[in-house]
Amino acid sequence: MGIIFVCLKNKKAKVRAVGKTLELLTLLVAISKCLIERLSKEKGVSLEEAEDIVIDCIKDGMKTIEE
Numbered sequence: 155m156g157i158i159f160v161c162l163k164n165k166k167a168k169v170r171a172v173g174k175t176l177e178l179l180t181l182l183v184a185i186s187k188c189l190i191e192r193l194s195k196e197k198g199v200s201l202e203e204a205e206d207i208v209i210d211c212i213k214d215g216m217k218t219i220e221e
Contacts, residue, residue, distance in 0.1 A: 156181050 156173025158181055171178050186208055194204040 158182075 156177030157171070158178060159170040161168045173181075190201060190204045190208050193199070193207060194201050197204065197207075199207075
């Protein structure tokens with residue numbers, strides 16, 4: 155079993171992850187799928203477009219964290 159705990163405070167995130175890498179990746183995919191479906195419904199776009207939005211947000215977020 156994998157567990158991911160994330161705490162957001164002052165625009166910073168602290169992440170604690172327990173489990174094997176494959177389990178954690180599976181959790182990430184499940185979360186991403188949920189976000190994609192939700193975004194698709196809220197914005198009225200296709201699942202593919204919503205997937206692109208989520209991936210772009212992840213990439214932008216990674217750049218922000220690295221700076």
